[in-house]
Amino acid sequence: MIDWEVVIGLEIHAQLATKSKIFSGSATAYGAPPNTQANLVDLAYPGVLPVLNAEAVRMAVKFGLSIGATVARRSVFARKNYFYPDLPKGYQISQYELPVVKQGKISVMLDDGRVLSIGITRAHLEEDAGKSLHEGLVNASGIDLNRAGTPLLEIVSEPDMRSAKEAVAYMKKIHTLVRYLEICDGNMQEGSFRCDANVSVRPRGRDKFGTRAEIKNLNSFRFVEKAINFEVARQTELLESGGSVVQETRLYDSDKDETRSMRSKEEANDYRYFPDPDLLPVQIDEPYIESVRATLPELPDEKAARFAREYSLSHYDAGVLCASRELGTYFEAVAAASGAAHAKLAANWVMGELSSALNRDGLDIKDTRVLPGQLSGLLARIIDATISGKIAKEVFESMWSEGGSADAIIEAKGLKQITDSGAIEGVIDAVIAANPKQLADYRAGKDKLFGFFVGQVMKATEGKANPAQLNDLLKKKLGA
Amino acid sequence: MTMLHTLSIGELGETLSSGQTSSVELTRHFLARIERLNPALNALITLTAEPALAAAAAADARRAAGEAGSLLGIPLIHKDIFCTDGVRTSCGSRMLDNFIAPYDATVVTRLKAAGAVMLGKANMDEFAMGSSNETSYYGAVKNPWDTTRVPGGSSGGSAAATAARLAPFATGTDTGGSIRQPAALTGVTGVKPTYGRVSRYGMVAFASSLDQAGVFARSAADAAIVLKVMAGFDPKDSTSIDAPVPDYPAALGQPLTGLKIGLLREFFEGLEARNAALIHEALKIYRSLGAQTQEVSLPHLPLSVPTYYVVAPAECSSNLSRFDGVRFGYRCEQPKDLLDLYTRSRGEGFGAEVKRRIMTGTYVLSAGYFDAYYLKAQKVRRLITDDFRAAFTQVDLLIGPTTPTPAFAIGAKIDDPVTMYLNDIYTIGANLAGLPGLSLPCGFVDELPMGLQLIGPHFSEAKLLNAAHSFQQATDWHRRAPRGYE
Numbered sequence: 001m002i003d004w005e006v007v008i009g010l011e012i013h014a015q016l017a018t019k020s021k022i023f024s025g026s027a028t029a030y031g032a033p034p035n036t037q038a039n040l041v042d043l044a045y046p047g048v049l050p051v052l053n054a055e056a057v058r059m060a061v062k063f064g065l066s067i068g069a070t071v072a073r074r075s076v077f078a079r080k081n082y083f084y085p086d087l088p089k090g091y092q093i094s095q096y097e098l099p100v101v102k103q104g105k106i107s108v109m110l111d112d113g114r115v116l117s118i119g120i121t122r123a124h125l126e127e128d129a130g131k132s133l134h135e136g137l138v139n140a141s142g143i144d145l146n147r148a149g150t151p152l153l154e155i156v157s158e159p160d161m162r163s164a165k166e167a168v169a170y171m172k173k174i175h176t177l178v179r180y181l182e183i184c185d186g187n188m189q190e191g192s193f194r195c196d197a198n199v200s201v202r203p204r205g206r207d208k209f210g211t212r213a214e215i216k217n218l219n220s221f222r223f224v225e226k227a228i229n230f231e232v233a234r235q236t237e238l239l240e241s242g243g244s245v246v247q248e249t250r251l252y253d254s255d256k257d258e259t260r261s262m263r264s265k266e267e268a269n270d271y272r273y274f275p276d277p278d279l280l281p282v283q284i285d286e287p288y289i290e291s292v293r294a295t296l297p298e299l300p301d302e303k304a305a306r307f308a309r310e311y312s313l314s315h316y317d318a319g320v321l322c323a324s325r326e327l328g329t330y331f332e333a334v335a336a337a338s339g340a341a342h343a344k345l346a347a348n349w350v351m352g353e354l355s356s357a358l359n360r361d362g363l364d365i366k367d368t369r370v371l372p373g374q375l376s377g378l379l380a381r382i383i384d385a386t387i388s389g390k391i392a393k394e395v396f397e398s399m400w401s402e403g404g405s406a407d408a409i410i411e412a413k414g415l416k417q418i419t420d421s422g423a424i425e426g427v428i429d430a431v432i433a434a435n436p437k438q439l440a441d442y443r444a445g446k447d448k449l450f451g452f453f454v455g456q457v458m459k460a461t462e463g464k465a466n467p468a469q470l471n472d473l474l475k476k477k478l479g480a
Numbered sequence: 481m482t483m484l485h486t487l488s489i490g491e492l493g494e495t496l497s498s499g500q501t502s503s504v505e506l507t508r509h510f511l512a513r514i515e516r517l518n519p520a521l522n523a524l525i526t527l528t529a530e531p532a533l534a535a536a537a538a539a540d541a542r543r544a545a546g547e548a549g550s551l552l553g554i555p556l557i558h559k560d561i562f563c564t565d566g567v568r569t570s571c572g573s574r575m576l577d578n579f580i581a582p583y584d585a586t587v588v589t590r591l592k593a594a595g596a597v598m599l600g601k602a603n604m605d606e607f608a609m610g611s612s613n614e615t616s617y618y619g620a621v622k623n624p625w626d627t628t629r630v631p632g633g634s635s636g637g638s639a640a641a642t643a644a645r646l647a648p649f650a651t652g653t654d655t656g657g658s659i660r661q662p663a664a665l666t667g668v669t670g671v672k673p674t675y676g677r678v679s680r681y682g683m684v685a686f687a688s689s690l691d692q693a694g695v696f697a698r699s700a701a702d703a704a705i706v707l708k709v710m711a712g713f714d715p716k717d718s719t720s721i722d723a724p725v726p727d728y729p730a731a732l733g734q735p736l737t738g739l740k741i742g743l744l745r746e747f748f749e750g751l752e753a754r755n756a757a758l759i760h761e762a763l764k765i766y767r768s769l770g771a772q773t774q775e776v777s778l779p780h781l782p783l784s785v786p787t788y789y790v791v792a793p794a795e796c797s798s799n800l801s802r803f804d805g806v807r808f809g810y811r812c813e814q815p816k817d818l819l820d821l822y823t824r825s826r827g828e829g830f831g832a833e834v835k836r837r838i839m840t841g842t843y844v845l846s847a848g849y850f851d852a853y854y855l856k857a858q859k860v861r862r863l864i865t866d867d868f869r870a871a872f873t874q875v876d877l878l879i880g881p882t883t884p885t886p887a888f889a890i891g892a893k894i895d896d897p898v899t900m901y902l903n904d905i906y907t908i909g910a911n912l913a914g915l916p917g918l919s920l921p922c923g924f925v926d927e928l929p930m931g932l933q934l935i936g937p938h939f940s941e942a943k944l945l946n947a948a949h950s951f952q953q954a955t956d957w958h959r960r961a962p963r964g965y966e
Contacts, residue, residue: 040583044802046576046809047563047585047682049717079798081845083822090801143806272845274854277689277795279718 004236005204007212008167008197008228009159012174013152014184015128015192016059022127022151023050023093023279030190034133034144042149044088049278052077056151057282059183060100060125061292063153066181066299067120069104071289077125077279081272085143086130094154096273099124100282107301108173109319110166118170119158126152147191153183159198159209164228168221171195172323176300180325194219199231201239210235211245215252215259227252231259303328311335311343320351326365330354330372337376342383349375353396369400378406386410387417388467419466421473424457427465428477431456442478453478484509485645486966489554489702492648496543496553503536503543503553507597510555514599514646517965520627523641525560525618526568527600539595550705550729552595557650559638560601561608562588562693563682571684572604572616572634575803575810575829585682586714587651587693594709599647603637606831607800608658608686610634611903614894615833622890623666624962625928629887632662632903635696639666642696644965649697649706653683655690656788657882657907660919663696664882664931667921669948669958670696671703674938675914676721678707679714685799687792688719690911699958700920700948704728707941723939731942732949737770739947742875746781747906751881755930758923759881762932765954766879766947776875778867783860784908785901790844790857791912796834797841803829836897865913872937877947881906882919882931910935920948921957929960 021028024041041048064071078096101123108116130148132141155174161167175193178184186193200212215231218224230252235245249268250259298306300322307318307328321331327350335346354375358368378395381387387395387410395409410416418424431453432439442449453474457465484506487495495501511529518524532555539553563569563581565588570576584592592598605615613621613636621636623629624644631640635652639662642650652659654672663670671694678693685691695710697703708729713722743763748756763773805811805825812824830838844853871878883903893900910917915935922932932951936944952958 043807045563045582045807046569046571046579046684046802047581049681049719051716051718081798081801083801083804085804085806085818088802088807090804091798270847272798272842272847272850274794274798274845274850277687277719278685 002240003204004201004232004239005206006162006164006228006232007159007200007202007209008161008164010157010161010167010171011196011198012155012157012171013194013196014155014174014178016056016151016153016183017185018053018055018059018151020053021149022053022056022125024149026149028150030187030192032146034142035146038130038145038148042088042145044090050093050276052279052282053151056125057100057284058292059151059181060123060153061284061289062181062183062296063123063155063178064101064104065289065293065296066177067104067106069120069123070102071284072098072100072102073284074098075100075124075282075284077276077282078273079276082269084129085141086132086145086148088130088145088148092127092129093276093279094126095124098281100284106170106173106177108166108169109315110169113316116160116166116170118160121156121158123153123155126154128152159200164225164232167197167228168225171224172221173300176323180297180300182297188219188221191219195224197224197228197231199228199235200245201232201235210239211247213245213247213259214249216249216262218252223252223254226254226257227259230257234259297325307331311340311347313344313347317347317351321347324365330365330368333372334376334379337373338379338383342379345379345382346376349379353393357396357400369403370396374399374405381406381410385417385419385466387415388463391415391417391463415464417466418461418464419469421469424461424465424469424473425477427457427460428453428470428474431460432477439478450474450478485513485648486961487648488699489550489648489697489705492554493550493552497548503539503597504533506553507532507536507555507599510599510647517644518641518646521622521624521640521644522619523603523621523631523637523644523646524557524600525570525572525603525637528567528598529600531567532597532599535592535597539597542595547595549595551591551709553597554595554649555597555599555647556591557599557602557638557641557647558588559604559635559650559652561604561653561684562651563684564588564598564601567601569601569684570617571608572606572618573830573834574617576684577617577810579809581682583682586679586716587710588682590709590712591651596709602635602641602650605634605636605658606834607684607796608634608653608655608691609796609833609837611657611661611900612888612890612893613637613662614890615831617831620890623887624965625667626887628889629928630665630890632665632883632887634658634662636662638696639663639668639670642666642668642698643962645698645961649695649702651693651710652696653686653691653693654907654911654917655686655692655792656911657904659694659696660882660907660917660931660933661904663919664921664933665887665929667929667957667960667962668696668698669700669703669920669952670694670918671707671941671945672910672917673707673711673941674721674916675911676719677916677939677941678710679712679717679720681714681716685795687795688799689795690788690792692911699952700918700945701729701732701952703918704732704945704949707945711941726942728942728945732946734946735770736766736947736950739766739771739877740875741766741771741773741947742776742871742878743773744781744878744880745775745777746779747880751884752925754925755881755884758925758930759879759932762922762951763879765951769950769954771947773879774875776871776878778864778871778909780860780863780867781909784864784912785905787857787860787864787912788904788908789840789901790853791861793837793841794845794854795841797838797845800830800834800838805829833897861912864909868909868913868915868935876936876943877940878935880933880935882933883907886925886928886930906933914938916941916944918944918948920951921960922951922955923957929957
């Protein structure tokens with residue numbers, strides 16, 4: 001049995017969040033009626049010329065700085081020539097030999113806590129193509145050029161990943177980063193963030209890479225994982241049965257969960273790249289780079305390290321809280337209001353109740369129904385023992401669905417914790433009196449029955465008895 | 481006022497401002513000449529008589545309201561490579577025979593704003609690819625000096641129209657000599673400005689790194705007036721240069737004392753004696769005007785033609801990919817599928833010379849050939865540019881013939897592309913180096929006009945125009961009109 005090693009490199013396409021297109025003044029907003037956001041430049045009318053959107057360059061530089069890459073002092077736009085109806089000029093303006101960003105790296109934490117360093121070969125600017133539409137048309141295809149000319153940053157990794165999980169973790173990290181930088185909205189359904197995966201296998205220990213297949217246009221983390229796993233299985237089966245992998249472009253079919261060949265190397269286009277004579281080389285100087293550097297936000301890794309340090313959180317928890325800039329900001333607001341001593345409580349609530357409520361309702365943190373002030377108000381009542389953690393979950397649910405402050409909900413629902421020892425003692429006495437058999441068994445050594453008595457008291461108080469007091473008092477009474 | 485067509489732009493401006501004539505009258509005069517004389521020349525593809533008269537009336541109204549302007553109410557003809565809003569812009573091709581441009585090129589906008597009146601669109605070699613105007617879908621243009629001969633190309637219609645006095649001036653474009661060569665062959669003054677001096681926006685692209693718009697006029701003084709309006713930075717063209725535009729007309733009349741003129745040795749190798757004699761005559765005049773002349777050598781200049789015929793086709797092969805039958809222009813009948821749509825639309829829409837260049841360009845950019853052709857050509861282009869730069873450390877301007885021969889017969893070279901390409905041997909260098917060049921009439925060989933070419937450093941248009949103007953003050957070659965067009 002050969003031990004196969006998987007080798008993966010990703011080419012991520014991040015649509016830059018500029019207001020207008022990379023070489024024309026048309027808007028880039030998603031979802032407009034076909035061809036309403038395509039002007040003469042986008043339609044490649046005779047005589048029109050491209051003019052570079054400086055904002056796209058600024059965003060690319062921002063990305064480069066965030067991964068410690070070299071920002072090229074001179075980069076060049078090139079034409080990639082091929083015919084396709086959704087490519088109006090018959091060439092795509094991209095960067096080829098001289099990209100704007102070269103040689104960076106990014107660290108990626110896996111679920112098991114391992115940290116990988118993934119090399120980023122380059123990131124270059126290019127324009128997106130339009131879309132061909134086939135639905136609802138008979139013997140014809142429609143072309144929507146709204147997307148044509150939308151700026152993309154193509155982020156090309158080194159072949160540094162060894163499993164689908166690593167690839168997904170890397171892609172998620174880039175996804176987090178571009179949203180931190182506010183250079184991409186990260187919307188994968190709308191295609192704002194997608195990737196091509198280069199996948200090959202080789203017997204472990206061998207230096208030479210195996211022949212790779214490129215899986216095109218994967219637009220969800222789940223598809224990336226499934227497509228790579230399918231492809232790895234396909235390639236290893238092929239090699240083990242004496243076949244060989246051919247270099248080709250493949251398409252992932254999510255309905256059938258398989259990849260299939262689009263075109264082989266022999267059929268590949270000769271793109272005839274050459275520098276675009278309509279555009280000047282992009283010259284970037286040191287003051288410009290520094291001005292962009294000054295706009296960099298605290299980056300995910302920096303923020304996570306700070307969280308771990310300042311709030312005494314585990315690296316894993318800190319990493320989870322920094323998965324998006326907004327989540328980190330949310331956590332910090334709650335932690336600040338609750339006091340550093342209670343940061344762990346704040347972290348648990350943000351990662352627990354809040355995150356599961358968001359997930360359940362399919363909401364982004366931006367659209368949360370419970371604001372940081374509401375959550376910290378709730379935590380304050382846990383901290384001062386007005387309510388128990390269990391009751392707090394009930395309050396949170398109510399807050400989530402109907403709004404309002406923790407205090408108002410506790411008041412209205414009468415959820416205030418019973419901390420009057422006299423009152424708790426009264427209930428304990430009644431419970432003991434009603435359960436003589438259990439009392440006898442407990443006293444005979446059945447310690448487990450302690451929980452039964454706790455449960456009975458909680459039931460009688462509708463969960464409001466202060467758990468610590470209840471524990472102490474019950475021990476005393478049962479032992480008597 | 482029947483001699484309005486003999487007046488210079490400056491003189492026409494005076495007759496307009498003094499009220500001796502109106503723009504409408506002037507426009508009618510030229511429209512009548514076009515109607516009468518153009519059928520023998522085929523210099524125009526589209527005549528826009530009605531819009532022209534409306535524009536003329538508007539110019540008259542502006543003048544009546546107190547406005548002045550050197551081109552206010554002056555008629556012109558645009559090369560049919562410039563997009564003109566609402567008017568067919570064919571680029572001399574079947575591919576764009578049905579193309580009504582939905583916008584104005586920047587050159588058109590600027591001239592319109594100055595009040596110039598477009599009479600129509602000039603014939604040209606298809607997509608500006610040709611040196612004889614024989615590749616036009618609309619048929620060859622005839623040289624007014626001898627209608628059995630070519631007017632040169634690609635701006636053959638603009639040149640012939642200017643020479644025949646069908647308009648006081650015309651626009652053109654020059655990628656490898658397409659203004660200077662036809663100007664020389666038709667006995668008019670043609671200016672190709674510095675690359676980036678005039679916006680390329682709205683000019684149908686042939687070879688983007690070489691294309692430059694310019695002007696045909698009957699004198700350097702007239703060309704100076706027009707260039708001042710055409711030139712200037714355009715944010716829509718990233719390769720246009722943001723530098724102030726000198727007042728070209730005001731810069732005329734400077735003495736040439738001490739001007740150092742370099743005689744390009746390489747331009748005389750193989751030049752016929754009678755042609756060379758004309759250039760030497762011109763040099764004598766320059767010396768008499770106070771200029772100094774010396775011989776200079778640009779050793780890489782003889783590589784211009786092969787370099788150009790790699791770079792220009794490479795760019796054109798990509799620039800012309802947009803003509804695919806999908807969004808505008810010619811589309812074949814009943815395409816079977818996408819490939820059929822592409823191959824037949826392009827196969828039927830483009831002519832032979834355009835296809836030849838697309839194929840050449842595709843080849844030189846192909847994997848495995850790119851380094852040997854395209855990259856090598858770019859390196860040679862750099863060497864040629866460096867040669868010019870070195871020459872301009874010694875001299876102010878370079879001088880030589882514009883073409884090796886006067887106008888040749890229609891049909892004489894069309895079947896032999898290489899011989900045809902060699903007709904641009906003296907003009908291509910300035911395009912490769914992005915330099916301004918000017919051709920002005922300097923005499924006749926076999927009763928056909930010959931051109932003298934001046935090439936200057938980047939942005940030396942004022943100096944070139946002044947040198948040409950000084951020559952024209954001392955000679956009258958530029959005043960000669962072809963018989964029947966006086």
